[in-house]
Amino acid sequence: MSRTPGPRRGALGLLAATQLLMIMDTAIVNVALPSVGEDLRTGSAGLSWVANAYLITFGGLLLLAGRAADLFGHRRMYTGGLALLAAASAAGGLAQSTGALTAARAAQGVGAAFAGAAAFALLLVLFPDGPARHKALGAFAAMGGLGGVLGTVLGGVLTDLLGWRSTFWLNVAVAAVLGLLALRLLDGGTRGAGAGFDPLGALTATAGLGLLAYALVGRSPLAGAAGLALLAAFAAVQRRVARPLVPPAVLARPALRRANALSALAQMALFPMFFLVSLHLQNVLDRSPLAGGLGLLPLSLVVVATAPLTGRLIVRLGLGRTTTLGFGLLLAGMVWLALSLSADGTFATTVLAPSLVLGAALPLVMVTTNAAATAGAAPEETGLASGLINTSQQFGSVLGLAVLVAVATTRTGTATPQAETAGHQAALLVGAAFAAAAVLLSLRSGPPAPAPAPPRRGRVGDPR
Incomplete structure (x- = not known):
């Protein structure tokens, strides 16, 4: 495999740093929430919406953001x-009430949706399908794993030393640096060749996805029904308009549908696992929030070490077999973790070993599903492919967390360490069931659709 040329290597570093920022931001704010509640004098209900406002706008806008990047420039x-x-992070750092902070978090989600979808689309433009893209996707996976732990550690350190507002100002500084680097490293002329926009499709898709996200995080059946109705209307609109937001022919590709389903299943298991492990370390094993975050450091180090090797595994085993291997490791790690948890155990005896297996599984499932979902994307569809796979991952995360937390809460009953452990074990076994379903689905995976011919090389980020 040839080395990535200097300009593209710099652009990849910038885009991977964007992935790190997105993951790190969520982890930092989660650690800072107790201090936010104490300072702004709000309870758990208000704090939950500080976190959920971001998830709702982020999840609801990813599809629109990806398509907008194709049409108006990545x-x-x-x-x-x-x-x-x-700007939204600065507003959050200055917020004097829970309402103002919640609004700032919602605006952060909007900005993150557009920046994240465009960053992933730019990666697809820069690296045509094949070993180079697999390597780039590995860098994304590594930065995602690192961002989770770095966010937890920085959240604890900054909150303890400078207060919770400093976590928002860190976002301001990092986003400003990335924006300035983008002007130097990325070409400004990339966009799809097609013109036109689908306003009705954009409205129904965004509102439907937003309401569905609200229903999942707020447990509102009425919002869920309204969201599904709007998504049904969106599907009808796409069949009738001349330039649909999501062309039906794209969704008709079996490999794309399967890859997005696998990506959602991966997040339904992985995202709640991080939450439950942190909860178990703090509430049952009585570790501090910072120590609980550091407990996930070995997992993240394995992610960083494994991600660069994923491309070689794909070359040696093939995309389908590597996908099955990744989900097999995910299933084994989830079952092992569930059976290892104990109310009177230690981190070393309960969490450490299975977390290393999960650390190896994470980059395998992320890189392979992303590669399969984007393999058939033409240059003018990169933003669309980005929006679809990111939406699948986001809704998989939200749905998985809602289901597994509900299982843990129902199984716990009382607040004793033994009861909490039983709840965490039951939830992790449900997550293992999601992984098992993904293993079975991955066995049906055939080779992805042929990728379009690689674009001629020009300036960095220019597909023409």
Whole structure:
């Protein structure tokens, strides 16, 4: 495999750093929430919406953001999203009430959706399908794993030393640096060749996805029904308009549908696992929030070490077999972790070993599902492919967390360490069931659709 040329290597570093920022931001705010509640004098209900407002707008806008990047320019959407993220973070750092902070978090989600979708689309433009893309996706996976732990550690350190507001100002500084680097490293002329926009499709898709996200995090059946109705209307609109937001022919590709389903199943198991492990370390094993975050450090180090090797595994085993291997490791790690948890155990005897297996599984499932979901994307569809796979991952995370937390809460009953452990074990076994379903689905995976011919090389980020 040839080395990545210097300009593309710099662009990849910038885009991977964006992934790190997105994951790190969520982890930092979660650690800072107790201090936010104490300072703004709000309870758990208000604090939950500080976290959920971000998830709702982020999940609801990813599809629109990806398509907008295709139509209006990838770098333009990327830098615009970063600017909004920075401005919203500054508003969060200055907020004097829970309502103002919640509004700032919602605006952060909007900015993150546009910046994140455009960053992933730019990666697809820069690296045609094949070993180079697999390596780039491995860098994304590594930065995601590192961002989770780095966010937890920085959240604890910054909150203890400088207060919770400093976590928002860190976002401002990082987003500003990334935006300035983008102007130097990314070409400003990339966009799809097609013109036109689908306003009705954009409205129904965004509102439907937003209501569905609200229903999942707020447990509102009425919002869920309304969201599904709007998504049904969106599907009908796409069959009738001349230039649909999501062309039906794209969704008709079996490999794409399967890859997005696998990606959602991966997040339904992985995302709640991080939450439950942190909860178990703090509430049952009586570790501090910072120590609980550091407990996930070995897992993240394995992610960082494994991610660069994923491309070689795909070359040696094939995409389908590597996908099955990744989900097999995910299933084994989830079952092992569930059976190892104990109310009177230690981190070393309960969490450490299975977390290393999960650390090896994470980059395998993330890289392979992302590669399969984007293999058939033409240059003018990169933003669309980005929006679809990111939406699948986001809704998989939200749905998995809602289901597994509900299982843990129902199984716990009382607040004793033994009862909490039983609840965490039951939830992790449900997550293992999601992984098992993914193993079975991955066995049906055939080779992805042939990728379009690689674009001629020009300036960095220019597909023409």
